[in-house]
Amino acid sequence: MTRGLLIALLALLLAPAAAFGQASLPDIEDEVMCPTCNMPLNTAQSPQADDQRAFIRELIADGQDKEQIKAALVSEYGQDVLADPDDEGFGIMAYIGPIVLLGGLAIGLLALLPRRRRDRAPAAPAAATGPALSAEDTARLDADLARYDA
Numbered sequence: 001m002t003r004g005l006l007i008a009l010l011a012l013l014l015a016p017a018a019a020f021g022q023a024s025l026p027d028i029e030d031e032v033m034c035p036t037c038n039m040p041l042n043t044a045q046s047p048q049a050d051d052q053r054a055f056i057r058e059l060i061a062d063g064q065d066k067e068q069i070k071a072a073l074v075s076e077y078g079q080d081v082l083a084d085p086d087d088e089g090f091g092i093m094a095y096i097g098p099i100v101l102l103g104g105l106a107i108g109l110l111a112l113l114p115r116r117r118r119d120r121a122p123a124a125p126a127a128a129t130g131p132a133l134s135a136e137d138t139a140r141l142d143a144d145l146a147r148y149d150a
Helices: 002-019 025-029 047-061 066-077 089-119 135-149
Strands: none
Touching (some): 025 066, 047 066
């Protein structure tokens, strides 16, 4: 009973830290680059990457949030440390390109669907095959079917 209460109390004490944007190493690692490897920090394996992770851990221990840590990394390693594309020039295409591509695909699909529906011929009604049965043939067919049902 007391163990469960202690766990619940601990969870309540730790929840505000997560709610107020407490930074974590995994949260920052995927948004910054290793300057020597030119790879995201979460995949880089080098002494420089290890030093950068240690620097981030120190900043987290000092209570800095994610934006403050990114600003400190930029001042320490330069603008290229951020994995985000630039907000101007060619880098803006990383944001706009996918949106334009998806919009173009949606417009193309909307333009082609009505044409496809128009081109499709209406289904022809089922045609009768052969001439109608005579009274004699109908009687013989009924007799044959009755023989198989018995």
